[in-house]
Structure formats: structure tokens, C-alpha cells
Amino acid sequence: MRCTVIIAALLLTGGAAQAAPRPLDCARAPEPAFCRQAQEQFRQESAKPNDYQTMGNVAYCLGTGCDAAFxxxxxxxxxxxxxxxxxxxxxxxxxxxxxxxxxxxxxx
Incomplete structure (x- = not known):
């Protein structure tokens, strides 16, 4: 099951900026198309500091890599x-x- 997420490029937590997950080379991903899609959605979404859904999506990508994209x-x-x-x-x-x-x- 593939899950695509839209997440912010920068998330403010605790008053300090926290960098978003570091992207990986999608050419090396098991499924490059899903990887590229996750990275593109990540780039398109504007920052939403303190937004519940955005924070959850960022935590998800930090924990799973989002289809080997990060x-x-x-x-x-x-x-x-x-x-x-x-x-x-x-x-x-x-x-x-x-x-x-x-x-x-x-x-x-």
C-alpha cells in the first residue's frame, strides 16, 4: 500500500526552525516514481507551522522515509x-x- 503525503518544507517546533527530512536520490529507490512523487508533493506544499496534520506527516516521513524519498x-x-x-x-x-x-x- 502506497501512501503519499503532502508535508511542509519547514516546520517550526519549540520556537526554533527544524529542517524537513533530508531527500534521497530517487534513482536508487526501490520504486523511483513513488519517491519522486513524495518529494514533489513535499516541495509544493507551503510551510504550515504548528499545523496538526503537517506535523504528523513530517513525523511520518522522518520515521518511514516516505517511499525511500527521505x-x-x-x-x-x-x-x-x-x-x-x-x-x-x-x-x-x-x-x-x-x-x-x-x-x-x-x-x-
């Missing part, structure tokens, strides 16, 4: 998941809690 960084993904729970208490659901539980079990 460098995986589990630590930053988990850090952003914690930030989501702190900033968006009224919007969070069981999936947000589940992500945080996974981070804790991985020691992140």
Missing part, C-alpha cells in the same frame, strides 16, 4: 510525535498515543 530519522520522528501531543491535545487520538508508545519501547 533519510529515516527515528529520533527526530519521535521528538516531533511528542511535540504533537503537547501542542494539539484536543486533536490527538489513539494513533498519536500509539506512535508515542512505539517511540518509548524503542528507547527514543
Amino acid at each position: 533519510v529515516v530519522n527515528h529520533r527526530d520522528s519521535c521528538r516531533l510525535r511528542r511535540e504533537i501531543l503537547q501542542r494539539h491535545t484536543s486533536r490527538t487520538d489513539s494513533s498519536d498515543e500509539s506512535h508515542l508508545t512505539h517511540c518509548a519501547s524503542a528507547g527514543l
Whole structure:
């Protein structure tokens, strides 16, 4: 199952700018078309600081690489998941809690 996400190129967390996931060379990806699509959608979306969905999408790409389009960084993904729970208490659901539980079990 392929998931394409639209995420911001820059996300502000904790008052400081945090760089978006680092892109990879799609020519080396298992499915280059999905990789290029994820990167293109990433470039087209404008920054949405503190937006719940955008923060979740960035955390997802940090944690999974989004079809081998970006460098995986589990630590930053988990850090952003914690930030989501702190900033968006009224919007969070069981999936947000589940992500945080996974981070804790991985020691992140």
C-alpha cells in the first residue's frame, strides 16, 4: 500500500526552525516514481507551522522515509510525535498515543 503525503518544507517546533527530512536520490529507490512523487508533493506544499496534520506527516516521513524519498530519522520522528501531543491535545487520538508508545519501547 502506497501512501503519499503532502508535508511542509519547514516546520517550526519549540520556537526554533527544524529542517524537513533530508531527500534521497530517487534513482536508487526501490520504486523511483513513488519517491519522486513524495518529494514533489513535499516541495509544493507551503510551510504550515504548528499545523496538526503537517506535523504528523513530517513525523511520518522522518520515521518511514516516505517511499525511500527521505533519510529515516527515528529520533527526530519521535521528538516531533511528542511535540504533537503537547501542542494539539484536543486533536490527538489513539494513533498519536500509539506512535508515542512505539517511540518509548524503542528507547527514543
